[in-house]
Amino acid sequence: MRHTQVDNSSPGSVLANSHSQGIHKRLVIKGNTTCPPTAPFNHRIVSAKPNHIRNFYTINWQEILGGGRFGQVHKCVENSSGLTLAAKVIKARNQKEKDVVKNEIQVMNNLDHANLIQLYAAYESRNDIILVLEYMDGGELFDRIIDENYTLMELDAVVFIRQICEGVQHMHRMNILHLDLKPENILCVSRVTNKVKIIDFGLARMYKQREKLRVNFGTPEFLAPEIVNCDFVSFNTDMWSLGIITYMLLSGLCPFLGDDDSETLNNILGCQWNFEEQEFVDTSEEAKDFISRLLVVNKSWRMGASEALRHPWLSDSALHHQLYTKHFNTVYMNKTTEFTVGLL
Numbered sequence: 137m138r139h140t141q142v143d144n145s146s147p148g149s150v151l152a153n154s155h156s157q158g159i160h161k162r163l164v165i166k167g168n169t170t171c172p173p174t175a176p177f178n179h180r181i182v183s184a185k186p187n188h189i190r191n192f193y194t195i196n197w198q199e200i201l202g203g204g205r206f207g208q209v210h211k212c213v214e215n216s217s218g219l220t221l222a223a224k225v226i227k228a229r230n231q232k233e234k235d236v237v238k239n240e241i242q243v244m245n246n247l248d249h250a251n252l253i254q255l256y257a258a259y260e261s262r263n264d265i266i267l268v269l270e271y272m273d274g275g276e277l278f279d280r281i282i283d284e285n286y287t288l289m290e291l292d293a294v295v296f297i298r299q300i301c302e303g304v305q306h307m308h309r310m311n312i313l314h315l316d317l318k319p320e321n322i323l324c325v326s327r328v329t330n331k332v333k334i335i336d337f338g339l340a341r342m343y344k345q346r347e348k349l350r351v352n353f354g355t356p357e358f359l360a361p362e363i364v365n366c367d368f369v370s371f372n373t374d375m376w377s378l379g380i381i382t383y384m385l386l387s388g389l390c391p392f393l394g395d396d397d398s399e400t401l402n403n404i405l406g407c408q409w410n411f412e413e414q415e416f417v418d419t420s421e422e423a424k425d426f427i428s429r430l431l432v433v434n435k436s437w438r439m440g441a442s443e444a445l446r447h448p449w450l451s452d453s454a455l456h457h458q459l460y461t462k463h464f465n466t467v468y469m470n471k472t473t474e475f476t477v478g479l480l
């Protein structure tokens with residue numbers, strides 16, 4: 137098995153065997169950590185309008201917030217309100233491609249939760265559909281892991297994972313599977329808080345019993361065993377991903393990445409992972425237990441989102457006090473002067 141760390145040069149991607157180089161992390165937590173602000177607009181039921189987006193919004197084509205499989209995301213401003221938003225431009229040249237984007241819109245119409253990015257509007261033209269989204273100013277969560285100016289402590293991981301879990305719980309209550317939870321799809325609300333939201337519902341779908349899913353193996357290290365096996369997916373498919381994100385937050389290492397895709401897929405199917413790396417020396421037993429209950433090949437044995445939220449690692453305030461003390465001591469020892477923890 138080859139462990140990896142997040143590559144500084146390419147956010148969200150990973151570097152081989154770089155854990156030996158050591159990452160010096162210092163995280164400054166400010167403000168109330170538990171509940172991110174809701175979007176600066178009420179939840180909307182959106183349909184793709186055939187109008188020209190430029191009649192209503194000024195898109196900053198120079199500023200690319202991110203890019204993905206299907207297009208790019210730009211900052212934009214609604215002309216009438218001055219509201220800053222994000223425009224996700226998705227290439228959709230035929231009806232099949234348009235239907236995929238319309239599924240993303242439909243999914244987002246069903247999701248009104250502070251930890252899930254909100255959809256403001258959508259515009260359809262001949263070659264693309266543009267989704268206008270709540271704007272997130274803080275970058276991807278995993279940019280913080282690789283930022284040498286921050287120390288990511290276990291308590292920070294608790295704060296992040298709890299929010300992700302709450303977003304996932306809401307999706308699952310609405311009968312929706314995300315199916316693409318990975319570090320790049322968790323965004324920070326701003327640079328100075330630790331509030332996060334889940335984005336990218338491009339692969340999300342309503343749960344159907346006994347639906348098998350075939351996916352494009354773009355990022356095999358995040359795939360659940362049932363996806364690798366083209367087997368039925370379910371709510372707990374997202375929980376496997378949550379286990380990987382937790383493992384990465386606590387260590388900077390990717391549990392299943394091999395030297396090539398086939399080794400990675402074998403590691404996933406064989407559930408080849410452990411806590412042997414020195415990055416886990418100080419990790420609490422509760423955190424290890426939390427991950428161990430998610431990275432389980434048989435999906436029906438994994439914790440669901442509600443159970444995960446009840447797990448001591450996310451819910452035990454005495455444990456959080458211990459982690460807080462450890463956090464305080466570490467920050468103090470590092471002579472860091474600026475921090476406040478709002479979790480407790």
Ligand SMILES: Nc1ncnc2c1ncn2[C@@H]1O[C@H](COP(=O)(O)OP(=O)(O)OP(=O)(O)O)[C@@H](O)[C@H]1O
Nearest residue numbers: 201202203204205206209222269270271272320336
């Ligand atoms: N609302 C937003 N505010 C700020 N940045 C955003 C927003 N939405 C997306 N981004 C940035 O753009 C990137 C790509 O967005 P998204 O994942 O939705 O697109 P995608 O084409 O589906 O990508 P992928 O191929 O990774 O699935 C994100 O990782 C993020 O960095």
